[in-house]
Amino acid sequence: MSRMLEYERQLLLDMVGVNCLLISAAGLDIERVMESLLRAYLDPRNLVLVVGTGNEQELRLANALGVPPSTQKCSYDEGGVVFVTARVLVVDALRDRVPLANVTGVVMLRAHAILAQEAFALRLFRQRNPTGFICAVSDAPSRFSSHNVRKVMRTIFCDNLLLWPRFHSVVVSALSGVTPEVVELHVKMTQSMLKIQTALLELLSYCVRELRRLNPGLLDELNVEEALASPRTLQRLLDPVWHQLGPKSRQLIADAKTLRTLLRSLCQSDSTSFLAQLAPLRTAEYAQRSSGWLLLPAAESLFVLAKGRDGNDKEICPKWSALADVLEEEAKDDGENKILILAEERRTCRQLMRYLTKDEASSEDDQTFFKKNNCLVFLEPLVSPLEPLLAAFSPRIIILYDANVVAVRQLEVFQARNPEPRLRVYFVVFGGSVEEQLYLTALRREKDAFEALVREKASLGAGEVSVDVGVESAKHGIVLVDVREFRSELPNLLHQKEVRVEPITLKVGNLIFIFKINLVNNQIAIQMGREEREREYYLFYIHDVYKLEVSQSAARLKAAVGGAGLAEFFPDGGWPFSSAASVADNILS
Template sequence: MSLLDYENQMFLDAFHEDGLLVTAKGLGIDRILKNFIKVHCDPANLVLVLNVSSTEVDYLTEQLEIEGVKPLPKVITNEYNASDRQSIYLQGGVLFITSRILVVDLLTDRVPIDHVTGILVYKAHKIIDSCQEAFILRLYRQKNNTGFIKAFSDSPESFTSGFCQVERVMKSLFVRKLFLWPRFHANVVSCMEQHQIDVVEVQLHLTPAMMACQSAILDLINACLKELKRCTPAIDSDEVTVENALTRNFDQVLRLQLDPIWHQLGPKTKQLVSDLKTLRLVLRHLTQYDCVTFYSLVKSIRSSEKTFGQNSGWLFLDAADSLFVHAKERIYGPEDTMKKAKVAEETTRQQENRVPILEQCPKWEALSEILAEIEEENVKQGLSSSQGRTLIAAEDDRTCTQIKDYLCEGGSTILARMYNKYVALKLGLQEVSEKKELDKYPNKSKGRGKMTKKPVEKPEQSSCEYTLTQMVGKIDDNTSSRANPEGNEGLQLSSQDAYYGILSSPAVVVHPLHGCSDHQGLMRTLQEVQPRYVILYDADMQFVRQLELFKCTRPGLPLRVYFVMYTGSTEEQRYLTTLRKEKEAFEYLIRTKATMVIPEERDGKAGDAPNLARDSTPASETVSSRKGAVEKPQEQRVIVDMREFRSELPSLIHRRGIEIEPVTLEVGDYIITPEMCIERKSVSDLIGSLNNGRLYNQCVSMCRYYRRPILLIEFDPTKSFSLQGKYDVSREVSIQDVTSRLTLITIHFPKLRILWCPSPYATAELIQELKIGRDQPDGATAMTVTAAEEELEWSDRYNHGPQDMLLKMPGINSRNYRQVMNKVESIAELSSLSQEYLTELLGNSGNAESLWKFLHQQGGVIEESTNQKPSYKKNSKSNFHGKGNKSSR
């Protein structure tokens, strides 16, 4: 599929020069990435693609396969071993690869880095200087200064937070150019105007009760925000507003501001944050779901004793009373109607069981009218169901389910069913049968009849009054037969989130906008269904742009979009705020680009980029002035366990001029010297390891093989934590207490050192300081150390003192010391053995000679040895056998 004019310009800008491409949401950043992959799908190239999820990989591969691209990109996962990965690298082409696998292969020289054509980085707004992708790019630029680096992002807002955010990202990406493509770019506007969509705006008004509920909720949110600002002066008043509280990411913005001081906040402030989250949920339910769901939510909040007793005070405001009254009004009608109903009832029980009115959603009726209009137009134009397909895009799966139920059963039916389920049963009332409810509450939906009650075995064979078909359910990829209305036998939907087969004429597909199991599911459905009509049940900026792009790429096909929205509602304001924030983000980036000063060596191709420089000399290391010659600095090295590459610490260690050697370690996480081993834990890992006993086994292994074992605990200084409860302070040692277990660890392992570090940056600095003046570790030796459970039990059967002494002797290593302790009773017995017997015992003549000389050499004279066999001395002070220092676990 060819690119549009503005997409061609995007592609050419990024193709000719390395840089960061930032586009507006929905303008086709995935199409640009796909074309870069398409261009380099050749064995003569070796291009690596980073930061792409598995669903995105599947989508891109499918699109390339449709366009006939060969060979297709390969996907490298942990299913391939090291040798297989190395051979795949040598085959060339485009490779999708996880960052953890690639950084290990780069450090072990499995990747022919000199032959790498370039690297494509997707979702570049997530790149920070300590992440794995930044580590990969730094390793790449150190050994390859000719390959390209292209970065892509469609989240301009992410580059505006923090200090010089876009400059920091570009520094980590090793790029100098910034390409900006907002929706208001002249080329984009020109392209979209040439292929305009037929848009029908359906402006709805909230019912009086809904409007009253909305006003009450906004007043409550405003009151909570004012109180929050009063209690927390450090909060940013410009960001914490009622308008921003309507957006999706407001909770995240609020927590980012409060996280550094969260442990200093009082209970009232924390409760205000929780109440704001609750009120935002209530506001979303008002415009998103039906009256019964909304009333059930507000009623549960009010009736909950925990919430009622622990709220910040908003439940006692007049606005809260107004919210509850008008939410109830949507169920039972205005107050005067309810009073008349009470007079008409005869018994007290009937007085409590008022006849519900059950106000229907205005969008439901509008949806019925739109579908009736579509069906009428298809009949006039003589279009079949396959030619006049309709796609309904709603907010989430719950909304899609309600739309499906409404179109199949009618609004009154599902409202009555939900009323019986959520309201009537809680009051202890008997559930009314569906037929009785339908007689009492006539169907108000226009153009849609109710479902017939004829029992059917197969959903495909069901029939309804006025062309309704029974919904089969959610599409399953493993199901071969799908619900295909008449004339649509060849249509197959790959998205698991789509509802299909609701109506036979027009053919309707319902798909959620957010919360999908497949992030590309909506685009898949759009391409597979090829709809003539699209109903935007809920507004979404990104999908609107995708529809514009869909129309531009298919200029000959008609497309009509019905834009359904509540006028003067928070739904409308949320959509407008999203547009405004993206526009302001691009304006900020444009101003930043105009004033940004980027050094020529930023891209690292000259080999002297500032972001390639590594601090190889610690601040505490001094050079002696008495040395006459300049010594070549020793290469610093740290052995790192493979599993640790999920964290950012290896990258930070490498930035300090220390080489990283990745191996599979059974004992410890980091070997920084031949004698020093580090087991790294977060606070949550520490508590879990203490509770399940795993930390004890790890300490046993470290103390057995390393002279200086270290338990390093990392914590976040901006977040509070506690190793014991608020009222658990006691002088007695309890095995259930975390602090007691940690104390027992320190008692049982006196060699163990416990270090606390406030961040990975501090940990990297500490490791650099600990390595000063010490030897470098050996990866091969570290890999021989094993921590199998049977070995721990075996070692505890012997005295630890003689074991430690034996392991320090020349010729003794982790492979042969077991054989010695099984065959020899004590060190005294060992010294009486002949060199020939030691050779037989150790299995190596060199090790036997080293040990024999060490045991028998005194003052340079070799004593004459005996040829006797070992005889056991039961009472030797240096016996290996005996009761070990086994501690209670």
């Protein structure tokens, strides 16, 4: 393991044994800090639980620490560091399989994506262990608004917020010692590419205007810049109002995503691949279901220009020519250099391989390197973290074919950790393009997010975000829950209301009769009468409302006296029916 940087050492000291929420800038390799933190608790006398990891991240950390991942059975009694999914931890805690009172602490990664299962697990831990630490980390500051960061801090029961942006003085000092030699290549787009980009932006603007016209007051924050953001970012913006959007609005959103994909492809692919992506959009089937953008003059210009680029005299992507020129220049050196070309998609790597080798490697699609004079050239897709890839190839020259904030930061960190040799990084980007705008927007959003978080931290009073974790009790009875249903939020909500939750394993078709509780598959019937004339209430738990027609639900509710229907959705997903009034009419009729 290479040496730790000053900001990494400072972070490690700030987090050891402390309740905290750490939010760092993307690309600072916080995973490395977490590995060092977990390594300090490998002693069997400790027991640290790790939740909230992604599959690949968990495998990397588990392999580095020499412990089994959550997919393998492990014993809590052995101590050390244990990777476990939140659902399994909740079930084990409710069944008293894990000694929560003896747990040293809980580490949660990807705190920006905290779900009901993680919240349930942390509350159980804090109820049974008031002194163990909870450490949550995230490298996605833009996912935290002022409201959301307070909510997350309440969920993890901590009032210590650690902020480490790229402009933090310690980070700046650590990364400014030895920096890569950066060569920016602002490539000019061809006239046809510029016209295609203008047409696509005009069509995207049409979709945004129509969405705002059809949904006044709902999508006022939506603009072309938001529509150009990543699909996940756009979906998070739309989720709270998704249930209120009609079919045409949803089609407009789908068309906006298609146009965004085309804009990115224009900067990454060759003319033939771009034209192939347009072909399905000219079919009668797509024209019938589209939102109408195909009828605009800009759409006709788009198809004509794309076809013209792929005519007899095919247009070569200017980035490809610039890349070939860089390789030609670097190959003139007498030394044997390794050159690493990084692109966002493997498909782009294959296209570049065929172009740079003059189709010599076309028969071997899996080939990722070739020889250029004395240089060995590797083509790899961007992965995170980059350090294992850089350590494996030991390149002297790196070419970033696609602008990526995380990749730039990781190259800075790698160079600071490994001062020799000094890297030469070529940053290839289309000047004045959507690609450049997206890169600058990502930087601005992160900076704005951190500035808002700094203000929020300054306004937090002592104990303002602390909450009472409550005590475990069966004050309002006991509910038996199938272990598969712990993926949902309902068991968590029941536990918050001081209902004792008992996990059990049911077989499909089981019919269980218990005093005052009837359970048939996912339908729960509870006798809730407390008056002189007891009346039977039915509580329907619908795991996937799309698989149960409203008419079926209404028919079942009419058969019960005082029936109630309960459907679970994502917290920000809203109600997916056309309107609440239509559901009420169906039930009452």
